[in-house]
Amino acid sequence: MSLWLLVDPHLWQQTLVYAAPLIIAALGELIIERSGVLNIGIEGMMLVAAVTCFVVTWQTRSAAAGIVAGMGAAAILTLLLVYYAVALGGPQITVGLGLYVLGVGLSSLLFRVVFGVRTSPPSVQTLAPVPLPGLADLPVVGHVFFHQTLLTYLAFLLVPLVHLALFRTPWGLRLRATGENPRSVDALGISVERLRYGAAAVGGLLIGLGGAYLPIVLTGTFSDNMTAGRGWLALMLVIFGRWMPFTALGGALLFAYVEAFQFKAGIVEKAVPVQFLLMLPYLFALVVLVRIYRGARAPQALAVPYDREARG
């Protein structure tokens, strides 16, 4: 296989396309986890966002409406999780897994309710790339970075925004404090519940955006299980990034590169079985995680329900 494939500008351009939904969803998850809630149902939530986005876009012929609807759908699910976790003090892993399974089923069901069973799936127009004037004409760099869709640009813009929100605002300080020691935050007269609901809403909108990205940028259609593990990857990226936005971005680019490479290699190199190539990103994830997980420091109160009157 030609090594030139690895540095092909088109491969790099595609890397950014595939990294975008991963990083958006990972940022959403990161915000929720920083508040001390573990959202393990992210894969299902992205699926529900994807189908909602697709259906609404199909009905209204407006991609913007579809994206907003998808974001809202995911946010409802994250708020539901936090309701269970915060108001009822329920086990977050169990509820999260339940929401995952619910999301998988619900997304397929919604699609069939609207479109019935078809042999050729309906499709919508995907977002067109918007070359940035001036920058798009730069050699190589212009093609890689500045021939992208608006959503892709937004994804990368979100990374510094989330970073600033977390580390440079009072809200971020309180959010991070809640994830570390909710009792301390409560004792200072700040509502732990409000912070966690807030984080769930913001995080849910982002997770929804990541899910909506799939039909509206990548495929133009919806298919069962189309997230194909991207939610789980986003979950893992948060750990990989050690709960920091920029490190998570690094991870997203790494995985997206392997994912883009797999598509590219599938076309160019017929000798390699496609199933093997499909496996690559996940295999890569496994190997990287084993190395990274050692010494990673999660928010101390992650997945622990907060009860003010708990003794001890």
Next chain:
Amino acid sequence: MAERVHMSGIGKRFGETVALAGVDFTAARGEIHGLLGENGAGKTTLMNVLSGLYRADRGQIAIDGVAAAISAPSDALRHGIGMVHQHVELIPTFSALENVLLGREGGRLWLRPERHREDIEALAARFGLALDLDVEVRRLAVGVQQKVEILRSLYRGVGILILDEPTTMLTPQEVDTLFGTLRAMADQGLTVVFITHKIREILANCDRVTVMRGGLQVATLARAEMDEGRLIELMIGERLQSSSPIAQASSGDVVLDVRDLAVQGERGRPVLADCTFRVGAGEVVGVAGVAGNGQRELADALAGALRPAGGRILLGGRDVTAASVRTRIAAGLVVIPEDRIADGLLPGLSVAENLVLGLHPFAFGGGLSFDRGRARALAREAIAEYAIRARSEDAMAVELSGGNIQKVLVARAMAQARAVGGRLLVATNPTRGLDVRATEFVRRRCLAFAEAGGGVLLFSEDLDELRQLCHRIVVMFRGAIVADFRRERFDPYAIGRLMAGAANPAAP
């Protein structure tokens, strides 16, 4: 004196347990008010009600003579009430400055910690709280973390500051500094409520004291009315003989000889390095040190729960460095672990089953069978001998109170010692959280072990306890034994200095 806090008829239950049965409490402006009582007397619960963490079932609170409805910490803060909890409630990954600012950041959109630095530094200076604001809190010593908490309350402008057992983990020097700060606060018109079970601290520092027992307020005394005997009597409801003086250590064999012991922690960082010391037969050796300086690792390495990276452990002359736990038990090692619930027993099993754990290879004639009848017979003996309050030997361990759980652990240790010939007892904070009677009981048993010719290695956070019980005290700092004091040279300040990391002037 102007009355600042007035609580009357405060009641609080947790499920079936009555924690507060109608308590009255008052504190005045400009005083340090001690709140004295045994564990479980309701001191912390009462103050948690005042600070809004717990909601009282009944009773009234008035602040400066005006009725106050306090149902959440934010209400308490509005009334100028702040509390420093027993376990530091800070965000470990934040700097001291960020911890102080949290919740009162000032500014709407952006965080600008630098703008408030001067105010906070001035405040710290006013109350004698010297600290570096830029260090991550988890890298600070416990005593300094406590200063951050006090500063955080002061920054919120509290007029009433409650401290829950603030001296537990401090060196004597740090305790002095703390009381200096508290006195400065009282002199400037604040009300300080100081929760403790240590009578000496009350006598030395408090203007008034309220004594609680069994969820009730039993007395409030002014400074002139306080004396040790009276406070003890009020606290436990009867006169009690204080601990028996310890016997001379028999200068005989060495039961434990630890040489250059080293243990690697996470990421290869040494948590124990060049640990060398001995325990003689009939000797009680105390290990003093600020928590987290390798005491836990040393105890675990001795028990066989941690594999040393280097060095040797000789138990009764026999090398057990790499031996299994069972071999160690057979060689005469007996352990009372630090965390009674997590490491000490199996909460879901019966008292009888718990009592026979560790003893089982020896109690049933070496066979594989579990002789339930024999286990229950042993348990009945132990329950009678140690006055363990349990429904029966079949009661689940989790049903017992903390003091009775500790008695089970002591009974088990002593039964093991009896079965195999106990040589060394390793006990970590064996009296923590126990009431006066249970404490006395556990201490006597430990001393009896030494009198019978065994060696005792006692890890304790309570320096007073070590000074009372031990023939020698060794000091641990950053994973090494840095000093060895004989009983006639026990000086809490000298020991405290070494615990805090000062070089040992007496070292060769």
